[in-house]
Amino acid sequence: MRTFPRIDRLPPYVFATVDELKTEARRKSEDIIDLGMGNPDLPTPKHIVDKMIEAVQKSKNHRYSASRGITRLRYAISDWYRVRFGVEIDPEEEAIVTIGAKEGISHLVLATICPGDVVFAPDPTYPIHPYSVVIAGGDLRGIPIGPDRDFFEDLLTATKQTWPRPKMLIISYPHNPTTGVVDIGFFKKIVEFCKDHEMMVIHDSAYADLTFDGYKPPSFLQVPGAKEIGVEFYSLTKSFSMPGWRVGFCVGNREIVAALRRIKSYLDYGIFQPIQIAAIIALTGSYDCVSEIVEVYQQRRDTLISGLERIGWNIEKPKGTMFVWAKIPEGFSKMGSVEFSKLLVKEGRVAVSPGIGFGQYGEGYVRFALVENNHRINQAVRGIKKVL
Secondary structure, three states, X not given: OOOOHHHHOOOOOOOHHHHHHHHHHHHOOOOOEEOOOOOOXXXXXXXXXXXXXXXXXXXXXXXXXXXXXXXXXXXXXXXXXXXXXXXXXXXXXXXXXXXXXXXXXXXXXXXXXXXXXXXXXXXXXXXXXXXXXXXXXXXXXXEEOOOOOOHHHHHHHHHHOOOOOOOEEEEOOOOOOOOOOOOHHHHHHHHHHHHHOOXXXXXXXOOOOOEOOOOOOXXXXXXXXXXXXXXXXXXXXXXXXXXXXXXXXXXXXXXXXXXXXXXXXXXXXXXXXXXXXXXHHHHHOOOHHXXXXXXXXXXXXXXXXXXXXXXXXXXXXXXXXXXXXXXXXHHHHHHOHHHHHHHHHHHHOEEOEEHHHHOHXXXXXEEEEOOOOXXXXXXXXXXXXXXX
């Protein structure tokens, strides 16, 4: 029996049991409302699709592209950062296009982390953040986050207790799955701390546009000195509802960007060029379409939160992301997040993500993805009411 040590280090896929139940129920023609995977259901704005169609009809765009991204897209990225955050980005040395944020982060970690290098990541967090470290052979250390935790106190404790010294910190705000948000003061403390301890920083800013109630998230790179130690990832997946297009980018420290550029030059030929051309239109065109997408998610958030409140499940409204992070109701907390999620599928016909799938400190919670319309969300609430 062959073994593959790198793959064997990856833990079992926690979401699989819930997915199996969902699939089995659908085979029986049962209507399962899937609020599990964060797979945007809204269509990509028409002007972006139209540009893609126009570009794909030109045969010159059918050839290999550039793994670092075409020049015009990198310049559009730089312009976008300057207008949006007041941050100057060199399009030649400080920007690179990625096949979505997930590919970029995983390959950057692979390029910069050696076996035994210590990397810090929040717990709970989006799975690719810790598992990219595991795949690269690094030594992952989880930093607990939550309403009763002081992140910087836990970060300092972990740093003091770690040898060899940690090499990298991976963070993401607005945060998936907890929906936590931060201000510029948080990033200032991150930069100061990581400079003092000679740590690289990866900030995943995939939900920079999906914010509500007047909250405007800062960029990590707005902090003076941030580019000396780190990079920031952005994805068009959520903001422009382009999940299947797989396009994002990384900006910041030129040495770190160069490492990602070099490994990508061995691994891929870049994104299909018509997609990159359409991405230019997204970044340089009107932002009205993004505002409309955000408004839909806010309405869905309000529908779900108010519906759950009516049936006795009170949850604080998130200010960001396309998720709702919910503490399991007291009467069901001893079940654990996996069993409670299975119960919601079996008895309520609603699929959610168990919190343990995002790390050990995610236990006791479930995550709702706002990927169904208001009518279906109200239907999900009625199903959950039967369970509660």
